[in-house]
Amino acid sequence: MRRKGVNYSKYGYIFTFPFVLAFLIFSLYPILYTAFIGFTDMQGLIPKTIHILDDPFKNFKDLLFENASFRKSLLNTGLLWIVNFIPQMVLALLLTAWFTNRRLNIRGQGAFKVLLYMPNIITASTIAVLFSTLFAYPMGPVNSLFHMLGWSDAPIFFLQDKTTARGIVAFIQFWMWYGNTMIILIAGVMGINPALFESAAIDGANGFQTFFRITLPSLRTILLFTLITSMVGGLTMFDIPQLFLAGGPDDSTLTTSMFIYGQAFKGSYMYNRAAAASMMMFVIAAALSGMLFYLMRDRDAAKLKKAEKAEKMNNRKAAAQAAVKEG
Amino acid sequence: MDKNQRSGTANRKISKTIIYIVCIFLAVLSILPFWIMFVNATRSTPEIQNGLSLLPSTHMMSNLRVLLDKSFDPLQGFLNSFIISSSATLCTVYFSSLAAYGLVTYSWKLRSSFFTFIMCVMMIPSQASAIGFYQFMYKLHWTNSFLPLILPAIAAPAVVFFMRQYLLATLSMEIVEASRVDGSGEFSTFNRIILPLMMPAVATQAIFAFVANWNNLFMPLILLTQKEKYTMPIMVSLLRGDIYKTEFGSIYMGLALTALPLFVVYFLLSRYIIVGVALGGVKE
Numbered sequence: 001m002r003r004k005g006v007n008y009s010k011y012g013y014i015f016t017f018p019f020v021l022a023f024l025i026f027s028l029y030p031i032l033y034t035a036f037i038g039f040t041d042m043q044g045l046i047p048k049t050i051h052i053l054d055d056p057f058k059n060f061k062d063l064l065f066e067n068a069s070f071r072k073s074l075l076n077t078g079l080l081w082i083v084n085f086i087p088q089m090v091l092a093l094l095l096t097a098w099f100t101n102r103r104l105n106i107r108g109q110g111a112f113k114v115l116l117y118m119p120n121i122i123t124a125s126t127i128a129v130l131f132s133t134l135f136a137y138p139m140g141p142v143n144s145l146f147h148m149l150g151w152s153d154a155p156i157f158f159l160q161d162k163t164t165a166r167g168i169v170a171f172i173q174f175w176m177w178y179g180n181t182m183i184i185l186i187a188g189v190m191g192i193n194p195a196l197f198e199s200a201a202i203d204g205a206n207g208f209q210t211f212f213r214i215t216l217p218s219l220r221t222i223l224l225f226t227l228i229t230s231m232v233g234g235l236t237m238f239d240i241p242q243l244f245l246a247g248g249p250d251d252s253t254l255t256t257s258m259f260i261y262g263q264a265f266k267g268s269y270m271y272n273r274a275a276a277a278s279m280m281m282f283v284i285a286a287a288l289s290g291m292l293f294y295l296m297r298d299r300d301a302a303k304l305k306k307a308e309k310a311e312k313m314n315n316r317k318a319a320a321q322a323a324v325k326e327g
Numbered sequence: 328m329d330k331n332q333r334s335g336t337a338n339r340k341i342s343k344t345i346i347y348i349v350c351i352f353l354a355v356l357s358i359l360p361f362w363i364m365f366v367n368a369t370r371s372t373p374e375i376q377n378g379l380s381l382l383p384s385t386h387m388m389s390n391l392r393v394l395l396d397k398s399f400d401p402l403q404g405f406l407n408s409f410i411i412s413s414s415a416t417l418c419t420v421y422f423s424s425l426a427a428y429g430l431v432t433y434s435w436k437l438r439s440s441f442f443t444f445i446m447c448v449m450m451i452p453s454q455a456s457a458i459g460f461y462q463f464m465y466k467l468h469w470t471n472s473f474l475p476l477i478l479p480a481i482a483a484p485a486v487v488f489f490m491r492q493y494l495l496a497t498l499s500m501e502i503v504e505a506s507r508v509d510g511s512g513e514f515s516t517f518n519r520i521i522l523p524l525m526m527p528a529v530a531t532q533a534i535f536a537f538v539a540n541w542n543n544l545f546m547p548l549i550l551l552t553q554k555e556k557y558t559m560p561i562m563v564s565l566l567r568g569d570i571y572k573t574e575f576g577s578i579y580m581g582l583a584l585t586a587l588p589l590f591v592v593y594f595l596l597s598r599y600i601i602v603g604v605a606l607g608g609v610k611e
Contacts, residue, residue, distance in 0.1 A: 015429025
């Protein structure tokens with residue numbers, strides 16, 4: 001029996017209702033509540049009535065202008081992100097160029113992908129503690145290795161030096177994520193119209209030219225996406241630095257997430273200050289997402305351009321083929 | 328001409344060799360730390376301090392005994408992590424598929440605004456709302472409960488986004504229409520017909536949701552303070568404590584135990600995982 005003209009639109013609301021409900025309760029309310037706490041005097045383990053401060057922005061001002069530790073955590077977060085992201089991107093692009101180059105025809109790509117991606121799936125906490133144990137002083141595997149290879153005369157106390165401690169944290173992040181970035185970029189290259197590469201080959205473009213003139217421009221959207229998701233991920237960096245050295249030596253690996261955690265949950269119970277710091281992190285993440293949103297909207301225009309380019313290339317290819325035939 | 332070509336192939340051979348060397352080096356770099364971890368889990372502390380070895384020794388059981396003596400309970404941690412991760416994964420994939428189906432199939436007034444909303448909230452980091460979330464759960468007396476680690480998984484914007492893309496590409500409205508003609512209600516159409524059709528996407532997202540929940544440290548660390556509620560990543564943090572200061576063998580043993588389940592899962596499912604990563608990145 002077929003009923004005509006049934007209005008199904010209410011199911012749209014019903015099916016999305018659990019999502020909306022869970023979001024309102026577990027995301028939106030906590031965010032608003034966090035923002036509210038940021039304006040209050042909520043401190044201490046025992047709950048008591050809280051008041052909005054006379055100067056509502058006091059917590060924010062204190063953090064920005066008087067709290068050296070908070071500023072340092074922002075700086076560290078940015079520094080650790082840059083030092084891991086640039087080499088990560090360079091290596092991922094290099095591997096992408098190699099793996100997608102048909103002329104080179106690299107074998108064993110499947111196995112390489114599986115192995116290079118592997119660190120990404122293992123618990124970050126485990127990796128952090130593993131590395132702090134590998135770099136142990138005076139005798140740890142890395143010190144033994146350096147000694148065996150004759151790179152060092154005396155054991156090195158890696159974890160007490162600010163530069164090496166930061167370097168190792170950045171290296172772990174790099175090591176965990178370049179495989180992921182590489183797989184995404186390779187998928188992006190696979191999505192490029194093969195005719196572009198063919199016509200480039202016919203035009204006599206070498207590997208470098210093909211990579212810089214065709215592959216990179218076509219990957220623009222994916223590169224942006226990777227950049228911004230990596231920035232938001234880097235902003236919330238917690239597991240590795242927390243379990244690697246708990247912020248030391250001398251706060252040189254203290255990140256913003258660790259600052260928030262430390263203020264609220266490690267004995268000082270400064271919930272208001274932690275909330276204000278969270279809000280600043282939220283604003284930065286929101287700004288980054290907004291940027292991505294804006295840039296992704298531009299896509300249609302970019303697509304049009306791409307299509308035009310492809311057409312031009314095709315025309316050229318056709319012309320070249322015609323020329324070959326005539327010749 | 329001939330000469331040129333020959334030098335070209337020679338060049339290519341050289342560059343191919345360099346590429347293979349780099350790739351093999353990177354692969355070794357991926358394996359070596361974990362290899363050392365597993366090997367050192369079988370070596371005694373004096374052996375470990377004596378130098379590096381890539382071959383296992385015979386002290387596995389004694390390391391395990393030392394580890395378990397010091398209130399490190401990997402089975403409990405495994406169980407807790409498993410309960411949290413599997414429940415959260417079920418919530419994520421079921422309700423995200425449902426929401427995505429609602430988004431794709433029905434035309435309702437707020438449909439496009441809902442989609443925009445999902446795009447907007449996709450990247451909110453959980454740390455940004457952690458303080459309010461903790462205070463809220465504290466008032467509900469839900470700290471040291473698994474519920475605040477499971478229920479929020481119902482709202483997973485990125486998964487809804489992925490499922491929507493999948494449905495847009497694969498779902499034909501004729502299936503829905505046909506089941507309506509057969510008298511199936513909208514919910515049972517989804518549960519019996521659409522969900523099985525979505526299985527490839529569901530499986531991919533389930534793997535990633537499970538691993539992400541399993542590896543999560545921040546939220547459990549804030550919410551769970553009782554020892555018997557600890558998850559695997561929190562147990563790992565215990566290994567950094569003073570009681571293990573000199574017991575390197577048992578530290579490696581503990582690390583190996585926490586990583587082992589993930590290695591097993593990874594090598595069983597790596598094919599799907601790699602494809603999933605690739606799909607997740609191509610958001611077009």
